[in-house]
Amino acid sequence: MLKMIDLPYPLNSLEPYYSKETLDLHYNILYKGYVDNTNQTQEKLKKARDTGDFSNIKCLEKNLSFFGSGAILHELFFLNMGIPIPTEPSIKLMQQIVKDFGNYEKFKNQFTEASKAVEASGWCLLVWVPKWSKLEILQCEKHQNLTLWGCKPLLVLDMWEHSYYLQYHTNRADYISAFWNIINWNEVNKRFT
Numbered sequence: 001m002l003k004m005i006d007l008p009y010p011l012n013s014l015e016p017y018y019s020k021e022t023l024d025l026h027y028n029i030l031y032k033g034y035v036d037n038t039n040q041t042q043e044k045l046k047k048a049r050d051t052g053d054f055s056n057i058k059c060l061e062k063n064l065s066f067f068g069s070g071a072i073l074h075e076l077f078f079l080n081m082g083i084p085i086p087t088e089p090s091i092k093l094m095q096q097i098v099k100d101f102g103n104y105e106k107f108k109n110q111f112t113e114a115s116k117a118v119e120a121s122g123w124c125l126l127v128w129v130p131k132w133s134k135l136e137i138l139q140c141e142k143h144q145n146l147t148l149w150g151c152k153p154l155l156v157l158d159m160w161e162h163s164y165y166l167q168y169h170t171n172r173a174d175y176i177s178a179f180w181n182i183i184n185w186n187e188v189n190k191r192f193t
């Protein structure tokens with residue numbers, strides 16, 4: 001069961017930059033909704049596994065991404081804000097910012113402009129890309145794109161047509177069933193470890 005994080009500061013402590021009313025609504029109503037709905041979705045997924053009734057699977061997986069990513073991003077957001085006393089990136093983080101963006105001002109400009117340009121509802125994120133050992137700035141429309149932010153892929157199956165059409169044509173089920181014969185669990189185990 002996912003639990004709401006406690007706010008490490010009182011509701012009025014971000015003022016005047018972020019009002020008590022705004023934070024109250026954001027944390028107690030909206031964020032709570034994401035956490036509650038993630039828990040409900042996980043319950044429904046358990047029920048589907050137990051009964052073998054996966055007729056609603058597409059909707060459930062979408063809800064898991066939407067509510068789960070909503071919960072995760074709001075936690076990061078609330079925790080990466082704090083009472084308005086100056087703090088700054090550590091020496092190590094600043095070195096990385098300078099390496100990847102040129103300097104702090106250039107990083108701040110890109111983050112600001114990328115935030116302004118987020119289409120409709122979404123997020124702007126400074127992220128660490130482990131594969132590239134590099135910082136990047138990403139926009140995220142809505143907040144899920146059918147993933148959970150911060151998750152680590154363990155076992156992946158390519159469902160693009162190019163991966164099966166030549167051999168299986170439109171028969172996705174046969175392709176998926178064949179896939180179970182050629183999984184290298186040693187590699188998956190390694191990733192999990």
Ligand SMILES: [Fe+2]
Pocket residue numbers: 026030074
């Ligand atoms: Fe929000």
